[in-house]
Amino acid sequence: MPMARKRHSKPEVEKAIQYAEALGWRVEKGKNHAIYRLYCPHATRAGCQVSVWSTPKNPGNHARQIRAAVDRCPHQPPTDGTEQEDP
Numbered sequence: 391m392p393m394a395r396k397r398h399s400k401p402e403v404e405k406a407i408q409y410a411e412a413l414g415w416r417v418e419k420g421k422n423h424a425i426y427r428l429y430c431p432h433a434t435r436a437g438c439q440v441s442v443w444s445t446p447k448n449p450g451n452h453a454r455q456i457r458a459a460v461d462r463c464p465h466q467p468p469t470d471g472t473e474q475e476d477p
Contacts, residue, residue, distance in 0.1 A: 398425065410460045428442060
């Protein structure tokens with residue numbers, strides 16, 4: 391079982407991280423200003439990744455950006471009950 395991560399200090403950003411985790415995204419410790427890196431379930435180099443900043447200037451906007459990136463990921467399984475076709 392992976393080690394529990396430290397919660398983000400901004401509640402809006404923490405909820406966005408939890409949203410990504412609920413959809414199967416992996417959270418890893420980041421570098422420099424990024425406290426975490428989120429990786430989509432498509433665990434290859436072609437997979438999507440998102441940086442989570444430790445001190446975003448506007449936490450609400452940063453949380454929306456994280457959710458938007460997760461929602462845009464083409465590797466997500468369909469949520470409306472339909473099957474996705476490979477291009």
